[in-house]
Amino acid sequence: MTLAPGHESADGSAAVLSARPPSAPPGGGCPFLRGATAAQTNGQEGQRLRALGPAPVVELPGAVQARAVVDFALAERLSAGPQVSRDAARHWPGDREGARSVDGVIARWTGSHNALNSYGDDHRELRAPIAAALTRRRVEAMTPVIESIVQDVLDGLDGVGAERNVDLVQSYALPVPHEVITRLLGVPAEHLTAFSAAAAGLFDASAGAEEMARSIGAVLALLDQLVGGAREHPGDNLVGDLVRAADASGNPLSDAALRDQLMLIIVAGTETTVHAIGTLLVHLLSHPDQLALVTSGQVSMEDALTESLRLRPPIASVPLRFAAWQFEDARSGEQFGEGEPILIHIAGANLDPERYEDPERFDVRREGGSRSLAFGYGPHVCPGAALATREIVIAVTRFLERYPHARLALAPELLEQTASFISNGYTSIAVELS
Numbered sequence: 001m002t003l004a005p006g007h008e009s010a011d012g013s014a015a016v017l018s019a020r021p022p023s024a025p026p027g028g029g030c031p032f033l034r035g036a037t038a039a040q041t042n043g044q045e046g047q048r049l050r051a052l053g054p055a056p057v058v059e060l061p062g063a064v065q066a067r068a069v070v071d072f073a074l075a076e077r078l079s080a081g082p083q084v085s086r087d088a089a090r091h092w093p094g095d096r097e098g099a100r101s102v103d104g105v106i107a108r109w110t111g112s113h114n115a116l117n118s119y120g121d122d123h124r125e126l127r128a129p130i131a132a133a134l135t136r137r138r139v140e141a142m143t144p145v146i147e148s149i150v151q152d153v154l155d156g157l158d159g160v161g162a163e164r165n166v167d168l169v170q171s172y173a174l175p176v177p178h179e180v181i182t183r184l185l186g187v188p189a190e191h192l193t194a195f196s197a198a199a200a201g202l203f204d205a206s207a208g209a210e211e212m213a214r215s216i217g218a219v220l221a222l223l224d225q226l227v228g229g230a231r232e233h234p235g236d237n238l239v240g241d242l243v244r245a246a247d248a249s250g251n252p253l254s255d256a257a258l259r260d261q262l263m264l265i266i267v268a269g270t271e272t273t274v275h276a277i278g279t280l281l282v283h284l285l286s287h288p289d290q291l292a293l294v295t296s297g298q299v300s301m302e303d304a305l306t307e308s309l310r311l312r313p314p315i316a317s318v319p320l321r322f323a324a325w326q327f328e329d330a331r332s333g334e335q336f337g338e339g340e341p342i343l344i345h346i347a348g349a350n351l352d353p354e355r356y357e358d359p360e361r362f363d364v365r366r367e368g369g370s371r372s373l374a375f376g377y378g379p380h381v382c383p384g385a386a387l388a389t390r391e392i393v394i395a396v397t398r399f400l401e402r403y404p405h406a407r408l409a410l411a412p413e414l415l416e417q418t419a420s421f422i423s424n425g426y427t428s429i430a431v432e433l434s
């Protein structure tokens with residue numbers, strides 16, 4: 001399927017989705033939609049897709065056609081059930097036919113063997129050590145570390161000068177999660193830059209294959225060292241926990257498998273948290289009434305975060321799922337062919353008016369709560385959610401305590417956003433500190 005003239009993305013990036021309903025109306029006339037661009041958010045794109053149905057067909061980069069699920073209840077059912085798989089090698093005929101080689105973005109997300117891209121028993125085996133390493137105990141142990149990292153980064157901001165504008169992303173939202181993941185893994189500080197580059201690169205739809213291979217290679221080499229070290233002397237950090245849990249499972253993972261899980265944790269846990277911190281600050285600074293509810297203690301920062309993640313989830317969608325067999329969703333009547341790619345459109349589903357009243361309003365006291373698909377749902381639900389929540393709450397609370405008069409220098413709609421249908425956040429946030 002080709003895009004209608006005038007509907008290509010300017011740079012051919014992954015930012016563009018086109019869509020048609022599952023079955024074309026008689027006589028043709030398939031509607032096309034533009035995807036996320038500088039002029040439109042992923043959420044707005046999701047709203048437009050909804051007009052076509054709960055799960056219209058969209059075209060992804062590399063001419064991969066997928067069902068974009070924007071109906072909240074359907075998204076939950078498909079995320080939870082065994083009829084949908086994340087294992088491309090097993091359940092995607094397109095994978096075998098070489099579709100992965102057509103486009104780098106989809107290949108990057110479906111091509112590695114890790115907890116995210118696995119199914120059934122294989123998934124349970126790969127996920128168990130990760131879950132065992134991301135426990136409440138680890139979150140509690142990390143809390144003073146996060147507090148101290150946040151204070152150091154804030155002290156650095158003080159040095160910039162309160163009278164000057166700062167870019168909150170570069171100077172705050174980014175260094176905090178990168179330092180946290182580095183400390184969590186026990187990575188030597190000098191490798192932080194390589195991690196940062198690889199994580200950013202994996203979300204960068206315009207990165208060339210060589211650039212991608214270089215940054216991934218550098219990080220994988222370092223992870224090999226970490227795993228090797230932890231095999232000899234497992235430390236009190238996430239790598240040590242992962243090695244211990246995998247060894248204790250009776251089905252120990254190879255060094256390469258452990259390394260791939262660590263890579264997933266870095267990728268899944270870094271840029272997401274960067275966007276969550278930046279977006280929550282943008283939401284609060286642009287809604288003084290809501291901010292007052294939080295700073296006065298009437299509403300917790302956790303609740304404000306949950307609402308912020310609903311309204312603008314850091315991951316707009318995670319490629320890719322596949323129908324493990326042909327099935328019909330009984331509630332919606334939607335039919336899925338065996339092997340059909342499925343994209344849970346988190347940003348769209350989180351704005352489903354059937355689920356949330358006035359879904360585009362930022363409301364920290366939302367009736368019925370703000371729980372959403374931001375951390376996923378079902379067997380792949382994010383195992384880092386508790387850690388991420390603790391980190392974001394500390395980072396945003398301490399920032400607002402240090403700079404109670406901080407103001408956005410630009411209206412939120414003028415802030416540059418990530419050009420991607422996967423990563424969802426602001427690339428820079430100009431703020432006057434006082």
Ligand code: HEM
Pocket residue numbers: 079115116117127130134264265268269270272273276313314315318373374375376377378379380381382383384385387388
């Ligand atoms: C605000 C921050 C975060 C958000 C919004 C987020 C969101 C998500 C989402 C949407 C998924 C996919 C769920 C699915 O496909 O059903 C996921 C999976 C995952 N996340 Fe997070 N995440 C965040 C932070 C973290 C952190 C801090 C870590 C680890 C330190 C982490 C580790 C993982 C892992 C390992 C998976 C794969 C789990 C599996 O497939 O079983 N995430 N996350």
